[in-house]
Amino acid sequence: MENWSLISLCVLLGLTSRWTVSFHSYSGAGKPPMFGDYEAQRHWQEVTYNLPVHEWYFNTTNNDLNYWGLDYPPLTAYHSLVCAYVAKLLNPEWVELHASRGYESHSHKLFMRATVLFTDILIYIPAVLLYCFYFCDGSSKQKVAVAFCILLYPGLILIDYGHFQYNSVSLGLALWGTLGLGLGWDLFGCLAFTLALNYKQMELYHSLPFFCYLLGKCIKQGLTGRGFFHLVKISMTVLVTFALCWMPFLFDPKQPLQVLHRLFPVGRGLFEDKVANTWCSLNVLIKIKTLLSRETQLFLSFALTLLFVLPSSLKLLSKPTLWQFKLGLVNTSLAFFLFSFQVHEKSILLVSFMLPLLLKDGLLLPYVVTSLAFLFLSLYLLSAFERSTEEELRLGLYRKLTRRWLPKLNLSQIIKWKFWFSLVAMAALSFTSVWLKPPAKLPDLFPVLVSVLSFLHFLGFIIYFNQLQLMEPQRKKSLKKTN
Numbered sequence: 025m026e027n028w029s030l031i032s033l034c035v036l037l038g039l040t041s042r043w044t045v046s047f048h049s050y051s052g053a054g055k056p057p058m059f060g061d062y063e064a065q066r067h068w069q070e071v072t073y074n075l076p077v078h079e080w081y082f083n084t085t086n087n088d089l090n091y092w093g094l095d096y097p098p099l100t101a102y103h104s105l106v107c108a109y110v111a112k113l114l115n116p117e118w119v120e121l122h123a124s125r126g127y128e129s130h131s132h133k134l135f136m137r138a139t140v141l142f143t144d145i146l147i148y149i150p151a152v153l154l155y156c157f158y159f160c161d162g163s164s165k166q167k168v169a170v171a172f173c174i175l176l177y178p179g180l181i182l183i184d185y186g187h188f189q190y191n192s193v194s195l196g197l198a199l200w201g202t203l204g205l206g207l208g209w210d211l212f213g214c215l216a217f218t219l220a221l222n223y224k225q226m227e228l229y230h231s232l233p234f235f236c237y238l239l240g241k242c243i244k245q246g247l248t249g250r251g252f253f254h255l256v257k258i259s260m261t262v263l264v265t266f267a268l269c270w271m272p273f274l275f276d277p278k279q280p281l282q283v284l285h286r287l288f289p290v291g292r293g294l295f296e297d298k299v300a301n302t303w304c305s306l307n308v309l310i311k312i313k314t315l316l317s318r319e320t321q322l323f324l325s326f327a328l329t330l331l332f333v334l335p336s337s338l339k340l341l342s343k344p345t346l347w348q349f350k351l352g353l354v355n356t357s358l359a360f361f362l363f364s365f366q367v368h369e370k371s372i373l374l375v376s377f378m379l380p381l382l383l384k385d386g387l388l389l390p391y392v393v394t395s396l397a398f399l400f401l402s403l404y405l406l407s408a409f410e411r412s413t414e415e416e417l418r419l420g421l422y423r424k425l426t427r428r429w430l431p432k433l434n435l436s437q438i439i440k441w442k443f444w445f446s447l448v449a450m451a452a453l454s455f456t457s458v459w460l461k462p463p464a465k466l467p468d469l470f471p472v473l474v475s476v477l478s479f480l481h482f483l484g485f486i487i488y489f490n491q492l493q494l495m496e497p498q499r500k501k502s503l504k505k506t507n
Contacts, residue, residue, distance in 0.1 A: 059126050061187035064092040065104070065136065066118065066127060072101055073108035074121040077272045081282050086121065095286045098269050099223040103190065107139050140184050140192070148196035149175065155199060159206055169405035176401065178394035194224035201234065202353075206346055210238060210254070211261050218265040225287045229360040233352035236337045240344030292366055294321045298471040300478030301362045302328070308472060325365040332359035332486065339494055351493035358486040362479070392454075399447075412439050421495050449477055 071087055071094065072080060080101055083089040094101055111118040111132075118124060118132055156171040157164075184191055197220035204213025217234050221227045238258055245251030273279040294313060295303045303312055303325070312321065336355040340348045402408050414423060419435050426433050453474055462469040 056126060058092070059128070061189060062128075062133075062136065063126060065188040065190075066132070067092045067125070068094055068101065068104040069108035069111055070119045070121060070124050072105040073112060073119045078276065078279060081279070081286050089286075091125075093286065095289065097222045097225055097287060098273065098283070099219060100190070103143075103193070103223070110139075111135065136188055137185055140188060140190060143190055143193050143196075144184075147200070148192035151196045151199040151203060154203055159203070166406070169401060173398065173401045173406065176394060176398055178391060178398055181394060182391060191224070194220045194227050196220075197223060198227055198230055202349075205234075205237065205349065210241070211257060214238070214258050214261045215265055218262050219269075222266065222269040229357040230353055232333055232337050232356045233340060233349055236340040236352065237344045237349045240341040243341075244344060289366060290318075290322065293318065294325065294365060298468065298475040300475040300482060302479065302483075303363075305476050305479040308476065322365055325363055328363040329359055332363060332490075336490060336493055343496075348493060348496070351489055351496075354489045355486060355493060358482060358489070362482055362486065412436055418492055421491055446481065453477065 075086055079087050081094055083093070087093065108119045114135060115131070118127060118135070152174050153171055156167045156174070160167050160170050180191060180195070183189055197216050201213045201217030201220060204210065204216055217227070217230070221231060239255070242251040242255040242258070245254060247255070267274070270280060273283055295301060298304060306312060316324070333356050336352050340352040413436050414420070417436070417439065422435055426435070453470065457470040457474070
């Protein structure tokens with residue numbers, strides 16, 4: 025009974041925070057000619073409802089790809105179509121071909137945010153609650169605290185309810201996939217993750233850990249016996265799911281090729297905007313886009329991405345445990361974000377600091393409120409500082425490296441100092457971005473500083489989590505489950 029009360033409280037607070045944000049600004053409001061991501065999602069509903077499937081991804085008289093052309097996988101297009109049918113019933117003007125371009129109204133804004141909330145309730149929130157209450161250690165109150173931190177994460181709420189990106193759909197499906205593997209339901213896990221991949225291509229960041237974990241598990245079972253049949257069942261599940269998602273595009277060879285061309289726009293270049301990855305940060309000192317040809321940029325990003333994902337993937341392949349799988353998800357997604365080609369800033373939603381994007385959309389107040397709430401939950405309810413000992417953080421390797429020259433160095437205290445430094449730096453950048461005007465010669469100074477600071481954090485994370493995965497010691501029974 026107590027668990028159900030706590031679950032209800034999690035859902036209530038999660039929904040309240042989301043609906044409260046919905047009354048604030050959104051991306052591109054009143055800013056012609058493109059009107060931002062709000063218009064992109066509305067326009068996709070217009071296109072999918074009024075045009076035949078074979079025109080969705082092609083440039084035609086009725087579908088100008090330069091004006092928010094579809095650039096996500098088929099499942100996103102089907103979702104837009106379902107939303108369009110509901111929109112047509114409520115107000116046909118919302119999806120009227122051509123005439124609805126740039127349409128804005130209070131009622132339509134509420135409709136759009138209601139569609140985001142609905143998908144949260146249907147997919148994302150149940151997955152988070154199940155994960156926290158069945159796969160996290162600790163008391164019921166500690167599990168609730170973990171659920172609160174995930175559900176109240178500022179980045180996901182503000183981006184999904186300000187940009188209508190429906191990131192919670194792909195992340196929720198990926199989490200359902202993780203739950204499936206954790207429960208031993210590998211086929212269900214494959215189905216859920218394949219759907220996630222067919223909803224947003226950024227789930228490729230998580231694909232290698234799923235592949236290596238399942239293949240490693242089959243190898244452990246024996247590829248000449250039970251493991252082989254399990255691998256066949258997994259392969260068939262993935263292939264059938266892909267075939268069903270792509271079926272309308274498989275009758276003409278040009279269709280799938282055009283969809284892939286829209287999903288992977290190599291022509292856009294190495295990076296866009298002020299993304300907190302390696303290339304954007306390095307570009308501050310070395311103008312990569314100018315010095316290197318596009319082919320060289322593509323090869324370099326591929327090589328570095330491969331270099332950073334291989335160790336984690338090989339370790340997971342040889343040791344397919346759930347703990348290794350979780351670390352593999354972190355390390356692979358960070359490697360893709362930091363080094364891959366054409367990275368979008370929203371790809372790092374689970375760990376990112378996207379202040380410039382939020383300020384541009386008038387979401388300063390929600391950003392401050394949700395960030396403070398998230399910080400309070402992390403420090404107070406999760407007792408983050410109490411759990412920052414060398415043993416809890418597995419800093420054994422760092423202790424060995426420093427023991428000879430700095431035997432009295434308190435690594436736990438250094439971690440706490442780093443945390444407070446990061447917090448102060450974030451607050452300072454938030455203040456300066458809002459209240460100070462950058463020099464005329466450096467108009468992008470503050471967004472660049474935010475990107476570089478975030479990049480340094482992500483670089484530290486990938487080094488730490490890689491050593492954690494690769495140097496994992498023999499686990500004691502008391503450490504069998506790790507949150």
